[in-house]
Amino acid sequence: MIDRQIRELVRTRAQGRCEYCRMRQEYIPQMTFPIDHIIATQHGGTSTPDNLCLSCLRCNLQKGPNIAGLDPETGELVPIFHPRKQIWNEHFVLNGPFIEGISPVGRTTVKVLAFNHEQQVDLREALLADGWAFD
Numbered sequence: 001m002i003d004r005q006i007r008e009l010v011r012t013r014a015q016g017r018c019e020y021c022r023m024r025q026e027y028i029p030q031m032t033f034p035i036d037h038i039i040a041t042q043h044g045g046t047s048t049p050d051n052l053c054l055s056c057l058r059c060n061l062q063k064g065p066n067i068a069g070l071d072p073e074t075g076e077l078v079p080i081f082h083p084r085k086q087i088w089n090e091h092f093v094l095n096g097p098f099i100e101g102i103s104p105v106g107r108t109t110v111k112v113l114a115f116n117h118e119q120q121v122d123l124r125e126a127l128l129a130d131g132w133a134f135d
Contacts, residue, residue, distance in 0.1 A: 002035055002047045002052065003047075006047070006048070006052065007035055009049055010049065010052045010053065010054055011035075011054055013049075014053065014054035016054075018033060018055050019054050019055065020055055020056070020063070020081060020083065020109065020115075021056060021059050021099060021113065022088065022099075023056045023058075023120075023124075025054075025056075027127055027132070031057055033054050033057065033060075034054075034057065034060050035052050035054060035055070036055035038051050038053055038082055038084060040064075040067070043065065043067055051084070053084065058113075058114070058120065059113050059115075063112065063113055067079060067080060068080060069108045069109075069112035070108065070111075071108050072107055072111050073104070073107055074104065076104070078104045078105055078107075079105060079108075080105065080113070081105050081106065081109040086105065090102075091105045091109065092106045092109075092110070096125070097121045097122075097124035098115075098124075099116060
C-alpha cells in the first residue's frame, strides 16, 4: 500500500503525465493514472518515492512487473526506462505521432510498453493535430 502523501508527491512530480510515454492525464480524464512501482515489489522494489512513477493505464498494464526486455535491434537483454534515474530525451524522440527509441533502453521500452500500438498512435496523432505539446 502506498501512503497518500507519497501518492500526492508522485503525481505532483510527474506534472500530470505518464512518465513512460508522456501522455497527459488531462487527455484521458475518464481514468486516473495509476502509480507504478518501477521495480516491482516482487523483484524487491519498494514503495518509496525513488521507485514510484505516474503511469498511464496502458503503459502500466504493458509493463507489469517487467524490468527488462530484448532490444529489437541487437536481441540483447536490456533494462527498460527508469524514470527516476534516466532522462527521457536521451532515450526517446517523438517523430510525428510515433515515439522512437534512440538507445537500447529506448528501443526496448518502446517495444515492451507498446508505445506505438495503433490506438496510441491514433490518439497522439489527434492530440498533435489539436495542438498538444509533447514536453
